[in-house]
Amino acid sequence: MSRRFSLSRLLAMIIKEFIQMKRDRLTFAMMVGIPVLQLLLFGYAINSDPKHLPTAVLAQDNSPFSRAIIAGLQTSDYFRLTRTAATVTEVEDLVARGRVQFAVEIPAGFGRDLLRGDHPALLVIADATDPAATGNAVGALQRIVDSALTPLLDGPLTALAPVSGPVEVRIHRRYNPEGLTQYNIVPGLVGTILTMTMIIMTALAVTRERERGTMENLLAMPVRPLEVMLGKLAPFILVGAAQVMVIAAAARLLFGVPMVGNPAVLALGMVVFISANLTMGFLFSTLARNQLQAMQMSFFFFLPSILMSGFMFPFRGMPDWAQAIGEVLPLTHFLRIVRGVMLKGNGLPEIWPELWPLLLFLLAVSALAIRRYRQTLD
Amino acid sequence: MTDPVIAVRGLTKRFGGRAVVDSVDLEVERGQIHGFLGPNGSGKTTTIRLLCGLLVPDGGQGTCLGYDIRRQSWAIKQRVGYMTQKFSLYEDLTIRENLDFVARLYALPDRRIRVAAALDRLGLADRRDQLAGTLSGGWKQRLALAACILHEPDLLLLDEPTAGVDPKARREFWDEIHALAADGMTVLVSTHYMDEAERCHRIAYLAYGRLLATGTVEQVVQGSGLATWHVSGPDRQIAALARDLSGRPGVEMVAPFGATLHVSGGDGARLDAAVAAFQQMPDLRWSRGLPTLEDAFIHLMGGARDNFAAAPTAARRSGP
Ligand SMILES: Nc1ncnc2c1ncn2[C@@H]1O[C@H](COP(=O)(O)OP(=O)(O)O)[C@@H](O)[C@H]1O
Ligand SMILES: [Mg+2]
Numbered sequence: 240m241s242r243r244f245s246l247s248r249l250l251a252m253i254i255k256e257f258i259q260m261k262r263d264r265l266t267f268a269m270m271v272g273i274p275v276l277q278l279l280l281f282g283y284a285i286n287s288d289p290k291h292l293p294t295a296v297l298a299q300d301n302s303p304f305s306r307a308i309i310a311g312l313q314t315s316d317y318f319r320l321t322r323t324a325a326t327v328t329e330v331e332d333l334v335a336r337g338r339v340q341f342a343v344e345i346p347a348g349f350g351r352d353l354l355r356g357d358h359p360a361l362l363v364i365a366d367a368t369d370p371a372a373t374g375n376a377v378g379a380l381q382r383i384v385d386s387a388l389t390p391l392l393d394g395p396l397t398a399l400a401p402v403s404g405p406v407e408v409r410i411h412r413r414y415n416p417e418g419l420t421q422y423n424i425v426p427g428l429v430g431t432i433l434t435m436t437m438i439i440m441t442a443l444a445v446t447r448e449r450e451r452g453t454m455e456n457l458l459a460m461p462v463r464p465l466e467v468m469l470g471k472l473a474p475f476i477l478v479g480a481a482q483v484m485v486i487a488a489a490a491r492l493l494f495g496v497p498m499v500g501n502p503a504v505l506a507l508g509m510v511v512f513i514s515a516n517l518t519m520g521f522l523f524s525t526l527a528r529n530q531l532q533a534m535q536m537s538f539f540f541f542l543p544s545i546l547m548s549g550f551m552f553p554f555r556g557m558p559d560w561a562q563a564i565g566e567v568l569p570l571t572h573f574l575r576i577v578r579g580v581m582l583k584g585n586g587l588p589e590i591w592p593e594l595w596p597l598l599l600f601l602l603a604v605s606a607l608a609i610r611r612y613r614q615t616l617d
Numbered sequence: 618m619t620d621p622v623i624a625v626r627g628l629t630k631r632f633g634g635r636a637v638v639d640s641v642d643l644e645v646e647r648g649q650i651h652g653f654l655g656p657n658g659s660g661k662t663t664t665i666r667l668l669c670g671l672l673v674p675d676g677g678q679g680t681c682l683g684y685d686i687r688r689q690s691w692a693i694k695q696r697v698g699y700m701t702q703k704f705s706l707y708e709d710l711t712i713r714e715n716l717d718f719v720a721r722l723y724a725l726p727d728r729r730i731r732v733a734a735a736l737d738r739l740g741l742a743d744r745r746d747q748l749a750g751t752l753s754g755g756w757k758q759r760l761a762l763a764a765c766i767l768h769e770p771d772l773l774l775l776d777e778p779t780a781g782v783d784p785k786a787r788r789e790f791w792d793e794i795h796a797l798a799a800d801g802m803t804v805l806v807s808t809h810y811m812d813e814a815e816r817c818h819r820i821a822y823l824a825y826g827r828l829l830a831t832g833t834v835e836q837v838v839q840g841s842g843l844a845t846w847h848v849s850g851p852d853r854q855i856a857a858l859a860r861d862l863s864g865r866p867g868v869e870m871v872a873p874f875g876a877t878l879h880v881s882g883g884d885g886a887r888l889d890a891a892v893a894a895f896q897q898m899p900d901l902r903w904s905r906g907l908p909t910l911e912d913a914f915i916h917l918m919g920g921a922r923d924n925f926a927a928a929p930t931a932a933r934r935s936g937p
Contacts, residue, residue, distance in 0.1 A: 251721030255710065262709045456705035456764075458671055460722050461694040614690075616671050 248462050252470020256444070260474050270440065274432045274482045292340040292376055295322035295333045302350020303391060308361065308406075311387025312343065317376040318383075330364065340366050340373060353388075353405055360409045381408045425490040426577040427550040430570045432486060433479055433509075434516055434544050435537075440478070441520030442533035444471050450529055455616060464612040468605070472517040479513035500580035504587055508576040508594060515569040515601040522608040544570040572596050622647050622772050622803040623668060625679025625686065630663050630672060638663050639826035640677065645805055645819075650798050652817030653807035656918060660826040661807040662702055665774045668805070669697050682771055695723070698765030702776040702807075704757045708750030712741050712760050715749055716767060723768040735763040739793070755786035762790070766797065773797065775806040779813065791816055811911050822914055829917045834910055841913035843869075844885035846892055847906035848878040854900055867891040869919065870912060881912050883920070 260267065294312065298305055312318040322339060324330045330342040344362040352359035363380060365373045384406055392405060445467075448454040457467070490496040498505075519540065527533035545551055547561050548570035554562065565571045572593040579585035579593070587594075623645040630638040638660040645651045653661050666672040668681050670690025678685070684692045706715045716735060720728040736742040739759045744752070749760060758778055765773065775794070779787045791813065798804055806817070814820050815834055822830040822837060830837045848858060855878050862880055863871045867887030872879045882888030896903050908916070 245724055247724035248722050251718050254721070255707065255714070255718045258714055259707065259709050451708070452701070452703050452705045453707055454705075455671065455701050455703075456699075459669055459694060459697075459699040459701070460719065461691060462722055615673055616666060617673055 244463060244465060248466045249470055252462070252466055253473045256471055256474045260478075266440065266443075270436055270478050270482070271485075273436050274485055277428060277432055290316040291319040292317060292373070293321040293338065294318040294341040294343060295324050295330055295339040296320055297324040297327065297330045297342065297344045299347040300345050300349035300351075302353070304350045304353050304388060305345045307387045307391055308345065308384055309343075311383050315379065315383045317379055318343075334364050334366055341376065356405075358405065358407050360407045362409050362411065364411045377410055380410065384408055425486075425496045426581050427574050429483055429486045429490075429509075429577055430512065430548070430573045431545060431550055432482060433513055433573075434570050435541050436482065437475060437479055437513055437516035438520040438523065438540060439534065439537045440475055441471060441517045442523040442527065442537050443530055444475075445521060445524030446527050446530045446533045458614060458616065464609050464614065468518070468521050468608060468612065472514065472521065475517050476510065476513055479517075480509070483509055496581065498581050499584035501586060504585070504590065505577065505580040507587075508573065508580065508590060508597070511594060511597045511601060512569055512573040512576075515597050515604065518601060518604040518608055519569075522604055522611060525608055525611040525613070544568050547571070549574050566596070567600070569597055569600050619647050620683060621645055622649075623651075623679070623681050623805065625668070625677060625681075627677035628664065628667055628674055628679065629676030630660075630667055631675045637826050638667065638674075641823070641826075641828045643679075643821060643828065643831070645803060647803050648798060648801055649818045650794060650804045650806065650816070652814045652820035653805055653823065654809070654814055654820055654914065655807075655823035659823045661823055662776055663826075664823070665699070665776050665805065665807065669693055669699050669774055671699075695768075696771045697774060698768070698770035698772070699774045700758075700761045700765045700776060700778055702780070704749075704761060706749055706757075706761060706764055709748060711746050711748055712736070712752075713745040715760065716764060719764045719767050725768055731767060735767050739763045755782045758782055758786070758790060762793065766802075771801075771803065773802055773804045773806075775804065777807050777809065779808065779810065787813070811909070814910055822917055824918045829920075830913075838908055838910055838913045841908065841916050842883055843881050843908040843913055843916045844883075844888050845879055845881040845906045845908040845912065846888070847904050848880060848901055849876055850901040852876065854898070858895060858898075858901065862892065862895065865891045870915060872912070874909075879906065879909070879912060881908050881916065883916060 296309055296312075298309065309320065313320055318341060322333055324333060324342070327344070330344060333339045334342050342364040344364070346359065346362065349359050349361070361384060363377075365377055388405055448457060487498075491498065520537065523533055523536040523540075527536055543564060547557065547565040548554070548568050549565065550570065554565060554571070557565065575593045576585075576590045576597075579590055583589075621644045623643055625644075626642050628638055628641040628643070629636055641660075641664060643664075653664070655661050663672065667674050668686060670686065670693050674687065678687065680686065681693050682696050684690075684696075686693065707718070710718065713732060713736065716732045717728065720732055725731055733742075736745050739762060741756070741759060741763060744756065749757065752760065762775075762778065773794075779790055782790065787810075794804055794806065795816070806813075808814060817834075819831065819833055820837060821828055830840055832840060848855065850858075855873065855876065859871050859873060859878055862868050867882045867884060868880060868891050869883055870879065870881045880888070880892060882891070892903075895901070
């Protein structure tokens with residue numbers, strides 16, 4: 240019998256883990272339940288297309304064009320004019336205090352400039368703290384403005400009609416310059432869900448052996464730490480893949496997120512990322528004394544992953560030290576891979592700068608976990 | 618004369634500075650059933666774990682199946698079957714799935730045939746698809762035994778295999794152990810039951826981590842140096858006698874066995890002096906008897922406790 244590594248022993252572990260997973264209804268429910276729950280929660284936030292958002296108007300021009308735009312905003316579903324401001328500072332204040340979601344500023348001489356064909360700017364300040372709230376309204380703005388002006392721009396003024404765009408709608412997003420959209424969130428959700436479930440599952444898988452006392456029997460038999468680790472991780476790679484498919488299908492069907500790049504490239508990134516998380520969970524399980532501790536460690540890892548990976552906040556908006564931490568986390572690199580492949584159509588060469596840190600993380604954590612895995616009960 | 622299957626000297630293991638196994642010397646010959654006795658917490662489980670490489674000794678050395686217990690635990694694990702004190706197979710796997718798992722781990726050829734044979738041998742075939750967690754104590758022990766003999770080990774380490782199992786199942790279990798030994802397996806089995814000790818070729822008695830006696834049952838009984846009187850008579854008088862005798866100088870143990878009272882002491886002359894006054898009482902029949910194994914153990918443990926209390930540093934003595 241081989242001393243180093245044996246496929247038979249690995250197979251023994253994998254089969255055993257699969258059977259146990261099949262019988263563990265609660266865990267199974269959790270693994271399917273968590274992605275579905277998260278999808279619904281996030282999906283709701285994304286899907287809800289907020290309407291009638293409170294809007295302030297600062298009209299420094301009283302031309303028919305200005306009035307048409309204001310009327311157009313009012314009749315659109317997205318904007319509800321709740322305030323009229325007199326000064327720019329008042330506008331700023333209303334947005335800062337969250338009284339309104341939008342402020343529309345029509346500069347002085349707007350009508351005159353429009354007639355001259357100067358393409359005057361219509362300034363719109365959006366409180367983009369919650370990008371999901373403002374995304375659709377912002378998207379609709381130009382159309383609303385254009386169609387409000389169209390009836391006025393006939394006859395001799397046809398030349399100024401929306402083909403060329405009579406007005407430049409200038410949007411200032413406040414507090415969230417990247418302006419994350421659902422395209423951004425759904426791919427990110429894939430990574431978050433995987434991080435959470437994969438780490439917890441593996442962290443529990445080994446501590447459970449120790450708590451139930453089955454570890455003693457396992458250790459008394461000739462099996463290598465690497466075989467135990469791979470055996471425990473293999474079933475979860477499939478679980479992770481299943482989760483990814485559920486989310487990907489939902490992303491496409493429910494939220495219309497495109498898949499620009501090559502799915503095979505994405506799959507490669509996924510496998511590496513899933514493995515990185517699984518080994519992290521395995522490492523936790525070698526450190527934790529019981530399942531509670533394993534759970535706590537997992538959450539301890541999960542929190543910075545969510546906060547500092549660029550999922551919650553734009554990565555470039557974070558201070559340097561937070562970015563440094565973020566660069567170590569697998570989720571950070573995975574988010575870039577997913578977004579890159581799904582949205583930008585990145586191929587292997589483009590994602591390589593994100594892939595090798597994942598591989599490095601995977602190798603380092605595996606090595607540490609194998610070292611930490613005790614072959615005795617001491 | 619073949620080499621002993623187990624040969625360790627000065628085996629020592631400390632937990633938190635306390636020597637839980639203290640300079641244990643143990644030899645077990647091939648094909649023997651070696652009983653391992655001692656009160657709870659005396660270090661039986663720890664010793665067994667040291668032997669099969671599950672714990673690293675803090676002192677001492679030795680071999681198990683000819684392999685060094687410190688450096689060759691991988692080789693030892695291939696040839697040893699260890700049945701843990703607490704059931705440690707997978708409760709969420711069926712009997713057959715558990716055995717299949719073990720068979721694959723040892724990379725056994727003809728897995729199906731071997732598993733089927735093990736199921737038959739231990740009468741588990743009818744329940745093969747039952748989850749291990751739903752089995753009663755006796756069936757769990759059988760499954761555990763089946764799992765640890767599957768790879769036909771040379772040495773079986775059984776840690777209290779029959780604790781909490783009914784007498785009939787216990788008897789069958791021991792018949793099986795004897796059958797295995799007859800096939801050439803060596804067995805080290807820890808137990809609390811005196812009748813089981815008597816079914817062993819040799820026994821070792823451990824208390825407070827120290828080996829106090831080894832040998833055949835007769836050798837251990839004789840080696841204890843215990844002198845014993847058996848007294849029989851009417852219940853009422855026996856009860857009164859037991860009260861009167863206990864605590865007298867020279868009298869260590871007064872224990873009723875049915876209608877017979879066993880009176881023992883480590884020093885025969887002082888014991889005789891202590892009981893002399895009562896031997897003239899009517900209706901009581903006195904005879905010199907052999908102490909039981911249990912008497913011997915209790916006597917040995919008493920001596921060990923005194924040593925332990927008198928010389929607590931001895932327990933911390935480091936191994937060679
Ligand atoms: N892992 C451990 N850590 C600390 N103390 C232990 C450990 N294992 C056993 N002990 C202690 O060692 C002593 C001997 O235990 P054990 O070998 O299980 O005895 P036995 O099997 O004879 O009942 C006990 O006092 C027990 O509490
Ligand atoms: Mg024990």
